[in-house]
Amino acid sequence: MGLNNPSQEAVDSGQTPQLVDRFGRRVTYVRLSVTDRCDFRCIYCMSEEMTFLPRARVLTLEELAMIGRAFSELGVDKIRITGGEPLVRSNVMQLFRELGRLPKLRELVLTTNGSQLAKMAADLKAAGVKRINISLDSLDPRRFRQITRVGDLDGVLRGIEAARRAGIERIKLNAVILKNRNHDEVVDLARFAIANGLDISYIEEMPLGVIGDHDRAEAYYSSDQIRADLSQHFTLLATTESTGGPSRYYRIPGIGSRIGFISPHSHNFCADCNRVRVTVEGRLLLCLGQEHSVDLRHVLRAYPGDHERLKQTLLQAMDIKPKGHEFDLQTRPIILRHMNTTGG
Numbered sequence: 001m002g003l004n005n006p007s008q009e010a011v012d013s014g015q016t017p018q019l020v021d022r023f024g025r026r027v028t029y030v031r032l033s034v035t036d037r038c039d040f041r042c043i044y045c046m047s048e049e050m051t052f053l054p055r056a057r058v059l060t061l062e063e064l065a066m067i068g069r070a071f072s073e074l075g076v077d078k079i080r081i082t083g084g085e086p087l088v089r090s091n092v093m094q095l096f097r098e099l100g101r102l103p104k105l106r107e108l109v110l111t112t113n114g115s116q117l118a119k120m121a122a123d124l125k126a127a128g129v130k131r132i133n134i135s136l137d138s139l140d141p142r143r144f145r146q147i148t149r150v151g152d153l154d155g156v157l158r159g160i161e162a163a164r165r166a167g168i169e170r171i172k173l174n175a176v177i178l179k180n181r182n183h184d185e186v187v188d189l190a191r192f193a194i195a196n197g198l199d200i201s202y203i204e205e206m207p208l209g210v211i212g213d214h215d216r217a218e219a220y221y222s223s224d225q226i227r228a229d230l231s232q233h234f235t236l237l238a239t240t241e242s243t244g245g246p247s248r249y250y251r252i253p254g255i256g257s258r259i260g261f262i263s264p265h266s267h268n269f270c271a272d273c274n275r276v277r278v279t280v281e282g283r284l285l286l287c288l289g290q291e292h293s294v295d296l297r298h299v300l301r302a303y304p305g306d307h308e309r310l311k312q313t314l315l316q317a318m319d320i321k322p323k324g325h326e327f328d329l330q331t332r333p334i335i336l337r338h339m340n341t342t343g344g
Contacts, residue, residue: 001093001194004235019071019314020318021318022058022318022319022321023323025321028076028078028275029274029277030078031079031278032079032082032276032277033082033083033086033277034061034092035083035085035086035088036085038084038113040113041118042135042148043149046111053166056169058281059281059300061089061091061094064100064278066302066307068098068099068102068171068197069102069309070310073104073311074315076303077103078106078109078122079105080111081109081111082277083112083280086112086118087116087120090308093117093124096108096123097128100127101128107130108127109130109131110131110132111132111134111135112133113134113148113151114157115151115161117158121159121165121166121168122166124168130170132163132170132171133171133174134159134171134172134173134314135173136156136175137175137176137187138153139188139189141291144156147178152180160173160198164196170243172243172258172260175200175203176205177221179221183221187232187233187344190230194257197257198257199257200257200258201259201261201262202223202259204222204303205219230259231280231301235252235253236259236272237250238250239258244274244275245275273297274319276321279293281297282298283296284296292320292321292322294313294317296313
């Protein structure tokens, strides 16, 4: 490719190798998807009728733990567990406990729809989970049911309270904002977050998979529009704070909650991308909005127990991490895989 790979140079020089791509970006953050299954059917994430993967194609919890360990040894200090809905996976707490014991891991975090938190929050805290992102797109029970198709708002609210009681260090709400669906709730969602000592990030819908429920271009509501709506009620001050992900944060004077925006369309965040994803099938995705990937499941199953081969595969994968995505709401879905199989 004509460019030196800093990761390979570190190996050749005897240094502890790090995951650095062709553009000099260091990967320190991995999102591990543990299941494509979910107890919700959110309209922006999947079709109402889904065919889920057979068990043989899904990574085992042991394989996921091996991948987490390999990444940690290569300088990754933040691992996020995602799905689908990760907490519906049988025995998933085993994985949280394994990852929570990694000595070089700074943060073990979780993205969830909140449906299972009421019964699992305390165990997650004990396993070492420091932060939880909870999807909450509406505070209206009827509208919440429409967006999730099957979700129960009260159950999610109980889960949020359980996470607070468990002492999770930081809880953030994630709200995907869709025009004429929930865009009129952005202020109410912010007030709810502030009243409960939570952060909140507003997310522009990402064009992954054919969903059939709505025209994504018609439903697009930009971060700039959301920020304008919020500015009518709050004073938003830009900050340089970061949790290692794509959110760009603002503060309200005198308020502890942070207001974030994840803007894959209006404010592309590719230039400083520090993350990769592992799908439930074991494909290492080097970019959310591209198909560049490496089959880690093959490596794990063709060479069982070969930890160094797995690490070398991760290092070599940095050569194909692209510069960025090319989302375009005016064309067909750029990526045909749904968000639940990608890892939310």
